[in-house]
Amino acid sequence: MISSCSSDGDVPMTPNPExxxxxxxPDSQPEPEPEESIIxxxxxxxxxxxxxxxxxxxxxxxxxxxxxxxxPYEAYIAANGEDDRNLLNRSGDNAxxxxxxxxxxxxxxxxxxxxxxxxxxxxxxxxELIVGLGNHSGDFTVNRANNIQxxxxxxxxxxxxxxxxxxxxxxxRKGITAIGPKTIxxxxxxxxxxxxxxxxxxxxxxxxxxxxxxxxxxxxxxxxPTDVPAWWLLKKKNAMFYHGLGxxxxxxxxxxxxxxxxxxxxxxxxxxxxxxxxxxxxxxxxAPSYPYAIDADLAAEGKPIFEENCVKCHGSYSEDESYPNLxxxxxxxxxxxxxxxxxxxxxxxxxxxxxxxxxxxxxxxxVPLEFLAEDGYIAPPLDGVWATAPYFHNGSVPNIAEVLNSxxxxxxxxxxxxxxxxxxxxxxxxxxxxxSKRDKNTYDTTIKGYSxxxxxxxxxxxxxxxxxxxxxLKTL
Numbered sequence: 001m002i003s004s005c006s007s008d009g010d011v012p013m014t015p016n017p018e019x020x021x022x023x024x025x026p027d028s029q030p031e032p033e034p035e036e037s038i039i040x041x042x043x044x045x046x047x048x049x050x051x052x053x054x055x056x057x058x059x060x061x062x063x064x065x066x067x068x069x070x071x072p073y074e075a076y077i078a079a080n081g082e083d084d085r086n087l088l089n090r091s092g093d094n095a096x097x098x099x100x101x102x103x104x105x106x107x108x109x110x111x112x113x114x115x116x117x118x119x120x121x122x123x124x125x126x127x128e129l130i131v132g133l134g135n136h137s138g139d140f141t142v143n144r145a146n147n148i149q150x151x152x153x154x155x156x157x158x159x160x161x162x163x164x165x166x167x168x169x170x171x172x173r174k175g176i177t178a179i180g181p182k183t184i185x186x187x188x189x190x191x192x193x194x195x196x197x198x199x200x201x202x203x204x205x206x207x208x209x210x211x212x213x214x215x216x217x218x219x220x221x222x223x224x225p226t227d228v229p230a231w232w233l234l235k236k237k238n239a240m241f242y243h244g245l246g247x248x249x250x251x252x253x254x255x256x257x258x259x260x261x262x263x264x265x266x267x268x269x270x271x272x273x274x275x276x277x278x279x280x281x282x283x284x285x286x287a288p289s290y291p292y293a294i295d296a297d298l299a300a301e302g303k304p305i306f307e308e309n310c311v312k313c314h315g316s317y318s319e320d321e322s323y324p325n326l327x328x329x330x331x332x333x334x335x336x337x338x339x340x341x342x343x344x345x346x347x348x349x350x351x352x353x354x355x356x357x358x359x360x361x362x363x364x365x366x367v368p369l370e371f372l373a374e375d376g377y378i379a380p381p382l383d384g385v386w387a388t389a390p391y392f393h394n395g396s397v398p399n400i401a402e403v404l405n406s407x408x409x410x411x412x413x414x415x416x417x418x419x420x421x422x423x424x425x426x427x428x429x430x431x432x433x434x435x436s437k438r439d440k441n442t443y444d445t446t447i448k449g450y451s452x453x454x455x456x457x458x459x460x461x462x463x464x465x466x467x468x469x470x471x472x473l474k475t476l
Contacts, residue, residue: 041313044325047238047248068264070106102114133230171261194339204259237323237381333454386400398423415429415430
């Protein structure tokens with residue numbers, strides 16, 4: 001349940017005795033506490049995690065075979081050519097393909113190419129690839145199944161549909177065909193991760209993970225977007241996602257990416273054994289340091305402003321570091337409610353979704369994962385917050401200055417997706433104010449799930465206080 005606490009976060013203490021007050025008349029009523037002094041929160045409990053070898057985990061992340069179906073390697077190279085940048089310094093076949101794809105061996109021995117975790121969990125900043133930074137430029141505005149028929153025809157023509165190559169490709173084809181039309185976002189940079197997961201689990205048995213061409217539950221085409229949180233924050237968090245669903249065993253949640261290409265449950269069990277190493281690597285990640293000049297005196301002025309206004313939910317840093325792991329109610333935070341409501345509103349889909357994770361293989365095999373839905377969003381840690389634009393759980397605000405001043409937020413805005421086009425004054429992306437939605441690069445806050453409302457706590461600050469607070473946030 002969501003409880004209430006005072007805005008200063010203190011535990012109520014027994015008051016000192018005071019003189020008795022006159023007995024109030026029957027008609028008198030106590031003055032209501034100001035609404036802004038009530039912060040409805042729920043502290044998310046911690047859970048033990050399986051941790052392995054961080055070095056082994058990194059190698060598994062960039063080159064491991066957690067995907068088990070894909071385009072045959074020779075066909076991929078013939079169509080795309082070799083990528084000689086090798087941004088991850090990989091070896092062998094992986095040195096020849098783009099960083100967010102990996103070469104793996106299918107169960108029948110065919111070498112295949114599939115997307116890997118970096119598709120969502122690596123991004124460019126100032127032209128540098130940062131593993132663990134959410135991909136803020138991914139383009140999910142198109143139906144990724146549009147070209148699958150062309151790819152399928154080519155593979156069929158080259159190898160034949162009775163070939164080992166077709167068998168190794170077929171599950172990838174089925175997965176892309178299923179998610180393509182149902183995971184289209186309105187804006188580039190917005191991520192449909194929640195909907196991708198829903199589509200994939202709608203086609204898989206919860207216990208055997210076996211794929212069904214016909215879904216077990218019908219899904220609509222509505223996509224509520226999310227921003228991808230930075231991986232380096234996870235070590236502090238007791239739930240993985242903004243809406244708080246992923247709890248208990250984090251390692252199980254990582255296996256979700258394998259659902260696109262999984263062909264047998266034995267592969268899921270194999271991947272599960274590797275995930276503690278991956279989690280150890282993620283827990284070792286540190287936020288990137290702010291690369292521009294910092295006014296130390298101004299930052300020092302901003303620290304007490306942060307402590308007075310932000311610590312309650314986002315935690316403290318430096319020598320007295322702590323993080324409260326608070327789920328903040330929708331009533332308190334006021335940001336777009338649709339992502340949270342997607343899981344708390346009664347529906348056949350929600351019943352299926354929660355049962356699938358909590359009572360099937362993911363919730364019972366080895367150490368269980370738990371999906372628990374509450375009305376609200378997690379107030380995230382702010383380590384490296386300067387690097388994680390755009391902001392809010394749906395990426396609706398381009399910079400921190402506007403997070404702190406709701407009156408400055410634009411209804412329509414667009415950016416050029418150049419990773420070096422950073423605004424070091426307002427801490428976020430440079431952008432252009434639009435008068436309407438022009439194309440896929442325009443963020444339209446009037447669309448369901450894309451609102452930039454809420455989190456108005458900074459509105460009470462003066463412009464001078466906001467400048468000092470921004471300077472302090474550069475140091476986190």
